[in-house]
Each structure stands twice: as C-alpha cells, then as structure tokens.
Amino acid sequence: MKKYIKSLLLLALAAVVFTGCKEEYGTEPGNDGTPVGTVYQYKVGDGYNADNDCLFRVATNAAVSEVYYLAELKSAKEARKMTEGEYADYVVANGKKVDVKPSDYKDVYVTDLHGLYSITVVAVNGGTKTSQSIDFEGLDYKAFGTGTYTSEMFGNIGTVNVEYSEVGNRYRIKDLWKQGHGFSFSPNGSKVTVYPSSMETGVTHSKYGMISATDQGSTYDEGTKTFTFNFNFTVAAGSFGPMQEVLVLNK
Structure with missing residues (x-):
C-alpha cells in the first residue's frame, strides 16, 4: 500500500514538472521557436516634433536574429496588394535594419512624416518572419x-x-x-x-x-x-x- 501511494506521488510530481516546463517554453533564452518583435508606440519627447516624428520600441524574443522596419504612406502600402508574407519580404529587402539583439529592445525614431503612415516591423530568423504594424498620423498643416x-x-x-x-x-x-x-x-x-x-x-x-x-x-x-x-x-x-x-x- 505504501509503495502504491509513493508511486501516485511520483506521478503527480512528474505531471507538475512537465506542466512547468511547458509554461516556461518560449520564455527562456533559446526556447523561443518563432521570431517575434513586439512593437510599442510612444510620444516623442523634447527635441522632436510630436506632429511629425514617431517613436516606437521593438522588444525581441530569443528567436530573433534580425529586425527590419519600413515606414511608408498607408495608401502606398495598400496599393501594393501584397499578402502579409509578401510584404514582410518587401520590408526586409527595402527597409532599414534595427540594431537590436535577441531578448532585448531598441527605441527607433522616424522623423518628418507627413500623411497617414504605416510602419511595419519584421522579425527574422532564417526563413521565418513575423511582422507587426502601427499607424502614425503625420499632420500636414x-x-x-x-x-x-x-x-x-x-x-x-x-x-x-x-x-x-x-x-x-x-x-x-x-x-x-x-x-x-x-x-x-x-x-x-x-x-x-x-x-x-x-x-x-x-x-x-x-x-x-x-x-x-x-x-x-x-x-x-x-x-x-x-x-x-x-x-x-x-x-x-x-x-x-x-x-x-x-x-x-x-x-
């Protein structure tokens, strides 16, 4: 009977350990499977023009090897009629590279924007890419x-x-x-x-x-x-x- 109870306890402990491993997967360096660059938009500070200058932060996970961004008029982006994947490739080929390491972040300023802009950030790891976009209204008085x-x-x-x-x-x-x-x-x-x-x-x-x-x-x-x-x-x-x-x- 004691052996039976001990076996049940060991099984329960193994289940807890296994669940904990699953929950931690993707959060510890080296365990992320898909590259992700999370984008946060902020208001610019002193020395910048809030009407036409945009500040955003890119926070990477451990799977990211490179990050690129492209800012263009939203109308121009829509006119390309690309799928999300096609546009991600376009950003990598035509955008600017962000100097950011895996599991780190970088603040990026894009200045002198006039019109309704879409800013797309693409995180890359080999042939895998993910993208996120933000909009910015560049006032044009x-x-x-x-x-x-x-x-x-x-x-x-x-x-x-x-x-x-x-x-x-x-x-x-x-x-x-x-x-x-x-x-x-x-x-x-x-x-x-x-x-x-x-x-x-x-x-x-x-x-x-x-x-x-x-x-x-x-x-x-x-x-x-x-x-x-x-x-x-x-x-x-x-x-x-x-x-x-x-x-x-x-x-």
Whole structure:
C-alpha cells in the first residue's frame, strides 16, 4: 500500500514538472521557436516634433536574429496588394535594419512624416518572419484662412491665421498669445479636443511669472463656425479661474 501511494506521488510530481516546463517554453533564452518583435508606440519627447516624428520600441524574443522596419504612406502600402508574407519580404529587402539583439529592445525614431503612415516591423530568423504594424498620423498643416479671436483673459486679440491638416482633421493657430505659443484643436460634432491639453501661453505676469492654460472642455458650433475654448489660466501662485477664448472662422 505504501509503495502504491509513493508511486501516485511520483506521478503527480512528474505531471507538475512537465506542466512547468511547458509554461516556461518560449520564455527562456533559446526556447523561443518563432521570431517575434513586439512593437510599442510612444510620444516623442523634447527635441522632436510630436506632429511629425514617431517613436516606437521593438522588444525581441530569443528567436530573433534580425529586425527590419519600413515606414511608408498607408495608401502606398495598400496599393501594393501584397499578402502579409509578401510584404514582410518587401520590408526586409527595402527597409532599414534595427540594431537590436535577441531578448532585448531598441527605441527607433522616424522623423518628418507627413500623411497617414504605416510602419511595419519584421522579425527574422532564417526563413521565418513575423511582422507587426502601427499607424502614425503625420499632420500636414496648410494655410486655411483667418479667424477672429477674443480672449476673456487677454482681451480682443483680433484676426489670427488658421492652419488646417486634413490628416487628423486638426486646426492650428501657431502664433496666438505670443510667437510660437498657440495650440491645435480637432472638432468632433459639438466637442473639441485641444492639443496639448495644457500649455504655456508665453505671457508672463509681472508678479507671478508664466501664465499657463489648461483645457476644461471646449465646444464647436458648426452653424456659426465658432470654437469656444474653456481654459483655466494659472500661474505658480494659483489660478485665475476658468475663462473663455472664442474663435470664429472667417472661411
């Protein structure tokens, strides 16, 4: 009886060990069977232009020997009418190689993108390839027209130049409160998203320093072409409270 119980215990232990080995397969170096480069997309930092520069990270598993990427307009990629495998071969032949080791990661910057881009990353091990893609909206601003801008905080600013990017459906006033200090915004029905949601105005208070603005929920009236920006203006010492900025498009 004791021998029978001991045999059962040994069988149970063997099952646990076998299950543990199966769960660890593909996670320890050398055990990965298929090359995979996992792609993570991030917002670029200082020194880059978030409107047109893309940052992504490629994290490889142990089976990866080489990694390539290709950034091209999404329309051009779709026009090729390639299968996923065919396009992976195309990326390896025409893309750029990423200097990354197995079971490691590499950050990649792709700059000056204008239009809707597809960025495809291909992980290679011999004849085996896998691919992942991300999309990036490279804003492409062009002159749109003018608008009349009034500010509860700063008074009647008057006529401003407005730009528009069809990619992202985004308007921009580049130089508003001061040169280089403005913002962009996208209407979606009656709601408006402001980019960035918090910003410096470039205007300094005589006592409290730089005045910043934070969006509190802005709106758009299609009929009158009117954007109403509800901003909370603050300085280091505190808040001036919520105030309205109004833009009426002249076009």
